[in-house]
Amino acid sequence: MNVRQKTALLLASSLAVASLSACSGSNGNGNASSSASDAGASSSVSASGTASASAGEPKAKKTIVFSTITNYYTAGLQLAAEDYQKLHPETTVKIDIVSDNTTYQTSFQAKMAAGGDDAPDIVHANLLGDTPANNVKKGYILKLNDFVKAPNAYNNGTTLYDGINGDYWPYAYTADGDIFMLPFDLVGTGFYYNKDLFAKAGITETPTTWEDLFADLQKLKDQKIIPLAMSQATGSDYEGWMVGAFEDWANRSLIPDILVQPGDARNTPEVEAINGKVKYDPNDPFFDIGAVVDAERTMALWKSGKYDPVGPAEQKIWSTLKQLSTYLQPGYATMKDADAYQLFISGKAAAYWNGSWQVGQILKDQQALGDKGFEWGTFKFPGFKEADPNFPGDPRGILVPGHQLSVTAKKDADTVARAQDFLQFLYSPEEAQKVFTTTIEAGQFVQGPSLVKGVTLPDVVNSYLDGFKVAGNMNGSIGQIANGNPAAEPNATAEGKSLELQYYNDKITLEQFLQKKAEYTKKTNEKYIADNKFDLDPKTNP
Numbered sequence: 250m251n252v253r254q255k256t257a258l259l260l261a262s263s264l265a266v267a268s269l270s271a272c273s274g275s276n277g278n279g280n281a282s283s284s285a286s287d288a289g290a291s292s293s294v295s296a297s298g299t300a301s302a303s304a305g306e307p308k309a310k311k312t313i314v315f316s317t318i319t320n321y322y323t324a325g326l327q328l329a330a331e332d333y334q335k336l337h338p339e340t341t342v343k344i345d346i347v348s349d350n351t352t353y354q355t356s357f358q359a360k361m362a363a364g365g366d367d368a369p370d371i372v373h374a375n376l377l378g379d380t381p382a383n384n385v386k387k388g389y390i391l392k393l394n395d396f397v398k399a400p401n402a403y404n405n406g407t408t409l410y411d412g413i414n415g416d417y418w419p420y421a422y423t424a425d426g427d428i429f430m431l432p433f434d435l436v437g438t439g440f441y442y443n444k445d446l447f448a449k450a451g452i453t454e455t456p457t458t459w460e461d462l463f464a465d466l467q468k469l470k471d472q473k474i475i476p477l478a479m480s481q482a483t484g485s486d487y488e489g490w491m492v493g494a495f496e497d498w499a500n501r502s503l504i505p506d507i508l509v510q511p512g513d514a515r516n517t518p519e520v521e522a523i524n525g526k527v528k529y530d531p532n533d534p535f536f537d538i539g540a541v542v543d544a545e546r547t548m549a550l551w552k553s554g555k556y557d558p559v560g561p562a563e564q565k566i567w568s569t570l571k572q573l574s575t576y577l578q579p580g581y582a583t584m585k586d587a588d589a590y591q592l593f594i595s596g597k598a599a600a601y602w603n604g605s606w607q608v609g610q611i612l613k614d615q616q617a618l619g620d621k622g623f624e625w626g627t628f629k630f631p632g633f634k635e636a637d638p639n640f641p642g643d644p645r646g647i648l649v650p651g652h653q654l655s656v657t658a659k660k661d662a663d664t665v666a667r668a669q670d671f672l673q674f675l676y677s678p679e680e681a682q683k684v685f686t687t688t689i690e691a692g693q694f695v696q697g698p699s700l701v702k703g704v705t706l707p708d709v710v711n712s713y714l715d716g717f718k719v720a721g722n723m724n725g726s727i728g729q730i731a732n733g734n735p736a737a738e739p740n741a742t743a744e745g746k747s748l749e750l751q752y753y754n755d756k757i758t759l760e761q762f763l764q765k766k767a768e769y770t771k772k773t774n775e776k777y778i779a780d781n782k783f784d785l786d787p788k789t790n791p
Contacts, residue, residue, distance in 0.1 A: 308339040308340075308663075309339065310339050310340075310341070311339070311340055311341070311663065311664065311667060312340075312341040312342075312343055313340060313341070313342055313343070313370040313371070313664060313667050313668045313671060314343045314345050314369040314370050314371070315330070315342060315343070315344050315345065315369065315370070315371040315671070316345045316347060316353070316357070316369035316371065316372050316373075317344065317345070317346060317347070317373065318346070318347055318348075318349065318350065318353060318373070318376070319346055319347070319348055319349075320610070320693040320694045321373075321606070321652070321693070321694050322652070322684055322685075322688045322693060322694065322695070323344060323346055323688075323691075323693060324687050324688055324690075324691035324693055325683065325684030325685065325686075325687040325688040325691075325693075326344045326675075326684060327344050328683060328684065328687050329342075329674070329675050329680055329683065329684050330342035330343070330344055330671075332674075332680060332683070333671055333674050333675075336674075337667075337670075340667050340670075340671070342671055345369055349484040349485070350376050350484065351483065351484040351739050351742075352484070353373070353376045353377075354376055354377060354378040354737070354739070355378075355739060357369070357372060357376075357377050357378070357389075358377070358378050358379070358389075361387070361388075361389045361657075365388075365389070365657065365658070365659060365660070366659075366660075368657050368659075369657060370656065370657050370659060370664060370665070370667075370668040371654060371655070371656060371657070371668050371671070371672065372390070372654070372655050372656075372657055373652060373653060373654065373655070374390060374429055374430040374653040374654070374655040375430075375653045377389070377390070377655075378736065378737050378738070379736055379737070380423070380424070380544055380735075381423045381429040381430070382423035382424045382425050382427075382429075382515075382544070383544075383781070384429070385423055385425070385427055385429055386425075388658045389657065389658060390429060390655040390656065390657060390658055391429075391655070391656045391657070391658045391665070392427040392428065392429065393421075393427075393428045393429065393430070393431070393655070393656065394427055394428050396409070396656075396669055397409040397410040397428055397431070398410055401673045401676070401677065402673070403673050403674045403676075403677035403680070404673075404676070404677045404678065409431060409672075409673065409676055412676060412677075412678070412701065412702055413431065413432060413676065413700050413701060413702065414432075414700040414701075414702060416538075417432045417435075417539070417649075417650050417700055418432070418539070419523050419538065419539020419540070419541075420432060420539050420649055420650050420653075421650075421653075422519065422520060422523070422539075422541050423541070424509055424515050424520070424541055424542060424543045424544060425515050425517065425520075426515070426516075426517030426518075426519045426520040426541070429655055430650075430653040430654055430655045431653070431654045431655075431672060431676065432650030432652070432653060432700045433650065433651070433652035433653070433654060433676075433681075433696075433699070433700060433701065434650065434651045434652050434695070434696040434697050434698065434699050434700055435605075435648060435649065435650060435651060435696065435697035435698050435700065436604060436605055436606065436647060436648075436649060436650070436651025436652075436696040436697050437604065437605045437646060437647050437648045437697055437714070437717025437718065437719060438487075438490045438602070438603065438604045438605070438630070438646050438647045438717065439602075439604075439605070439627050439628060439629050439630060439646065439716045439717045439719075440477075440600050440601070440602055440627060440628050440629075440630075440716070441593060441600065441601040441602075441603065441607065441611065441625060441626075441627055441716075442455065442599060442600045442601075442625065442626055442627070442628065443593070443596060443598075443599050443600070443623050443624075443625055444623065444624035444625055444626055445596075445623040445624055446469065446472075446474055446596065446599040446623070447465070447469075447599060449472060449474070450465070450468040450469045450471070450472045450474065450599070451468060452465045452468060452469075455626070455628040456628065456631055457628075457629075457631055457632065458631050458632055458633060458634040459569055459631045459632070459633055459634075460633070460634040461631070461634070462631050463572060463573075463576075466573075466576040466600075467576075469576075469599045469600075470576060474597075474598075474599050475578045475592060475597055475598040475599065476576035476577075476598070476599055476600060477573070477576045477577055477578070477598065477599070477600045477601070477602065478577070478578050478589040478590070478592040478593045478598035478600070478601045478602075479577055479578075479581060479589055479601070479602040479603075480581065480584055480585055480586040480588070480589045481577075481581050481582055481746065481749075481750070482581075482582065482583050482584060482585055482586075483739075483742065483743050483746060484585070485584075485585045485586035485587075485589075486742075486746055487586065487602060487603060487604075488570065488602075488749075490604075490646070490647060491570065491573075491602070491630070492566070492570070492728065492732065493647075493723055493725055493728050494630050494644055494645060494646050494647075494723050495566040495569075495570075495644075496566070496723075496727060496728035496731050496732065497644075497645055497723035497724050497725075497727055497728065498640045498641075498642075498644045498645065498723075499556075499562040499563075499566065499639055499640055499731075500556055500727045500728070500730065500731070501529070501531070501641070501642070501645075501724070501727070502529055502531070502641070503550060503555060503556065503727060503730070504527075504529065504537050504540070504724050504727055505527060505528075505529055505537075506546065506550050506555075507542050507543060507546045507547040507550055507726060507727065508524045508527060508537075508540050508541060508542060508543065508546070509521075509524055509541050509542070509543045509546070509787075510524065510543075510546075510787070511525075512788055513543065513546075513787040513788055514787065514788055514789055514790035515543060515787070515790060520541045523539055523540060523541055524540055524541055527540050531641035531642035532642055533642075533721075534642065534643060534645050534719075534720035534721025535720075535721045536721075537724060538721070538722065540724075542724070542726040543787055544726070544735065544777075544781070544783075545781070545783045545785060545786075545787050545791065546787050547726050547727075547729055547730065547735065548729075548735070548774055548777065548778050548783055548785060549785040549787070550730055551729065551730040551770070551774050552774075552785060555730075556730050556731060558730075558731050558763065558766065558767040558770060559760070559763040559764060559767060561639050562639040562640065563731060563763055564759060564763070565637070565639065565640075567752065567759060567762065567763065568759060570749075570753075571752060571753050571759075574753040578592055578598060582750050586603070589601065590603070590607070590610075594611065594614050594618075596623055604647075604696070604717075605651075605695075605696055605697045605714055605717040606651070606694035606695060606696045606697075607694070608695060608710055608713045608714060609688060609689045609691075609692050609693055609694060609695045609710070610692045610693065610694065611625065611713075612689070612692065612709070612710070612713075613691070613692025614692065626713070626716065627713055627714075627715070627716025627717060628716050629646065629716060629717070629718075629719055630644055630646045630719065631644070632644050643720055644719075645719055645720060645721040645722060645723040646717075646719035646722075646723060647719070647722060647723060648717070648718065648719050648721070648722045649722050650700060651696030651697060652696060654672060656668050656669055656672070676701055678701060678702060678703030678704055681699060681701040681703075681704045682699075682703070682704045682705070685699055685704055685706060689706075689707070689710060695710065697714055697717065698711070698714065729770075729774065730770075731766075731770065732745065732766070732770060733745070733769055733770030733771070733772070733773035733774050734769075734770075734773040735773070735774065735777045736773075736776075736777055736780070738773070741769075741773050744769065745766070745769055748762060748765050748766055748769060749762075
């Protein structure tokens with residue numbers, strides 16, 4: 250039996266064990282579904298966040314919409330919707346699948362601006378555009394402060410707050426101290442690689458520095474193998490995670506300047522309890538875990554000029570990324586991620602930059618390939634071989650809650666209550682386990698380890714996720730002082746990418762690129778300041 254056959258057998262066995270564990274309720278939580286139905290009432294929370302219970306009175310039939318992205322737990326979510334409807338035939342849960350992040354963001358913002366009647370009821374908070382605080386202020390998503398503390402009948406009365414890994418609740422707070430989402434899982438980014446192709450090129454160890462990575466990619470290129478598959482097309486531009494990791498690395502010492510602080514208009518006791526513990530230490534990659542950023546302070550930091558947008562750090566970041574672009578597949582500027590993935594899974598590209606959610610898909614595809622498959626693994630975002638004072642400590646990547654689920658602020662309180670009740674059902678250990686197991690079996694996106702207490706993943710899946718477990722998590726907001734576009738406006742995103750591609754294709758020099766990028770940053774940041782009516786004094790609101 251070869252390694253691929255052993256892996257397939259191990260995966261099948263692990264999935265069977267996970268399925269049996271989910272069905273038997275072996276996590277000590279009993280049968281969540283039967284506990285709710287036996288009680289004769291389902292826990293719900295109204296639009297105001299007040300817990301209530303339906304006493305069995307007939308309810309009108311209604312549909313709630315859960316909007317997600319292609320392959321994002323879609324098979325598992327569909328099963329959860331069907332399970333829920335068996336308990337609540339008066340409520341249909343529609344899983345609405347959107348093709349990509351840009352479409353998701355644009356559609357939601359447009360529908361809410363038009364009144365919200367046609368907007369989905371449950372959404373991914375991190376795919377909506379704008380900041381969570383602004384989406385709450387605009388009345389686009391609900392504050393969930395009271396909802397997460399309400400007893401959950403689907404989990405023996407355990408609240409969502411207590412039923413989710415407490416280490417990651419700090420990420421759920423807006424700059425105003427409100428809980429805006431429910432974390433479902435962890436997500437990371439890194440490199441997948443084909444061990445067979447690496448061996449063919451004489452590479453015996455995975456690279457840990459950029460210098461070693463480039464040396465390895467050159468060896469692969471010399472063998473007429475596509476060294477690295479990665480999309481940079483609009484809507485599939487995954488290089489952005491690399492940019493974010495570099496900017497965090499270069500600007501980490503400035504992070505305390507952008508956090509909500511005592512005396513700020515948006516400070517609350519909850520936020521102060523989190524941010525008061527933050528003390529910058531270049532050797533502590535976890536120093537700011539869960540810290541709450543203030544958008545106005547971020548813009549004030551940009552305006553202060555403390556960071557040089559054309560200085561040595563920026564020069565090194567973009568010189569490194571340009572060198573990396575020379576090892577990408579032909580057509581990377583317009584090729585979508587699905588096509589880049591096909592180059593990797595077909596054995597034409599030796600490495601592939603993406604997120605931890607691809608593990609399930611690769612496992613499924615490798616089983617389908619059988620003896621035509623290949624050995625594969627993962628490795629992290631590299632560091633530099635020689636210490637550089639512009640990049641203190643070690644680089645951080647992404648290791649944060651991936652699926653961040655929020656409730657749309659609909660005018661109809663009954664619709665809101667049904668959406669919240671479904672989320673309580675989804676976050677019960679039994680149902681969440683079924684969602685993860687079904688998703689892996691379908692070869693769809695499991696972002697990473699579950700944050701729902703009592704849910705486990707097969708060992709074979711966890712072994713591949715190890716390559717994404719970076720030290721700490723990068724701060725995405727700090728990059729706005731160098732790259733602008735804090736509202737993540739799609740047109741501005743496309744403009745910024747156009748500048749990059751001009752530089753990569755030698756249409757402009759590094760100096761010209763950095764100057765044009767600084768001008769772009771100024772334009773997008775000043776628009777954001779004006780749109781939000783910031784006076785750049787965080788002690789006032791706005």
